[in-house]
Amino acid sequence: MIPAERRGYIYRYVHERNVVSINELAAELNVSHMTVRRDIQQLEAEGKVVPVSGGVRLNDAVKQELAYSEKAGIHHQRKMAIGQAAADLVEDGQVIYLDAGTTTFEVARGIATRANLTVVTNDFTIAHYLMQYPQLTLFHTGGLVDARNRSCVGQAAATLLEGLNLDLAFISSSSWDAERGLSTPSENKVMVKQALLRVARRRILVSDSSKYGKYGMFRICPLTALTDIISDTDLGEETAEPLRGQGLQVSLVSRKIPA
Missing domain, CATH: 3.40.50.1360 (Rossmann fold)
Incomplete structure (x- = not known):
């Protein structure tokens, strides 16, 4: 996946589960923890997710609905x-x-x-x-x-x-x-x-x-x-x-x- 596709997948995945660990995302996408962390940082900058200890959750403030x-x-x-x-x-x-x-x-x-x-x-x-x-x-x-x-x-x-x-x-x-x-x-x-x-x-x-x-x-x-x-x-x-x-x-x- 290109980075934009990967971030979209992460956002949908978190939507399904609400809270997800970095380990789970890395295994699901078969990428490094560092790659997942960079994607999470981008999603956080867009206001879509909030980092938590060892993972990420949906932002309670919905900035944009999924397509x-x-x-x-x-x-x-x-x-x-x-x-x-x-x-x-x-x-x-x-x-x-x-x-x-x-x-x-x-x-x-x-x-x-x-x-x-x-x-x-x-x-x-x-x-x-x-x-x-x-x-x-x-x-x-x-x-x-x-x-x-x-x-x-x-x-x-x-x-x-x-x-x-x-x-x-x-x-x-x-x-x-x-x-x-x-x-x-x-x-x-x-x-x-x-x-x-x-x-x-x-x-x-x-x-x-x-x-x-x-x-x-x-x-x-x-x-x-x-x-x-x-x-x-x-x-x-x-x-x-x-x-x-x-x-x-x-x-x-x-x-x-x-x-």
């Missing part, structure tokens, strides 16, 4: 379980929104064969997938194209959403916690998600536990602006219970075990 193609395989079993639990909430005849993301793609897979649903999304991958199911009524928001995340963001997408009444909005996030609420490193995503909060009767965060405790520069809303959170059991009841005490419906699902 869609890079995050698709990370925590996939968790995302599948969350997606199915979310799909089980959908009733016939409803108008639902699927936010851009790899977890919401799993929601799309869960509702794809249903009849009498209207689906709105800003995600090109979700729209392309659901186009195979003509019994669904499908809308794409349009707007400013975010090629890295294969979606549309910005004012045009938000304006489309402001003209709708949604029964359920399944909202994705790369960073959220009880103190800072829902946040993002991308300013153009804020207005889209805030529009959802105004037009959806039920506002459901679908996000695995690895995103909890992270925060982006731009705050979207406190968690109490949501109605539900669906995450995985690694979030822990000690985190979920105080959120339930604030009126949120919090569901923690077990990851699926590959057959």
Whole structure:
């Protein structure tokens, strides 16, 4: 690998595990400890990771999300379980929104064969997938194209959403916690998600536990602006219970075990 490819691999690897030792990275990449340390120093300079004794962990301050193609395989079993639990909430005849993301793609897979649903999304991958199911009524928001995340963001997408009444909005996030609420490193995503909060009767965060405790520069809303959170059991009841005490419906699902 060239250095840029190696650093990208390290960042994805740390995303999967949150904390990784230098020994593990050196063995995984078959390179020297010094090479790994140089790569970590570069990633640290970019604000992506934080060094710890003998290793590295993700920075709680999310500077940039992984590209869609890079995050698709990370925590996939968790995302599948969350997606199915979310799909089980959908009733016939409803108008639902699927936010851009790899977890919401799993929601799309869960509702794809249903009849009498209207689906709105800003995600090109979700729209392309659901186009195979003509019994669904499908809308794409349009707007400013975010090629890295294969979606549309910005004012045009938000304006489309402001003209709708949604029964359920399944909202994705790369960073959220009880103190800072829902946040993002991308300013153009804020207005889209805030529009959802105004037009959806039920506002459901679908996000695995690895995103909890992270925060982006731009705050979207406190968690109490949501109605539900669906995450995985690694979030822990000690985190979920105080959120339930604030009126949120919090569901923690077990990851699926590959057959």
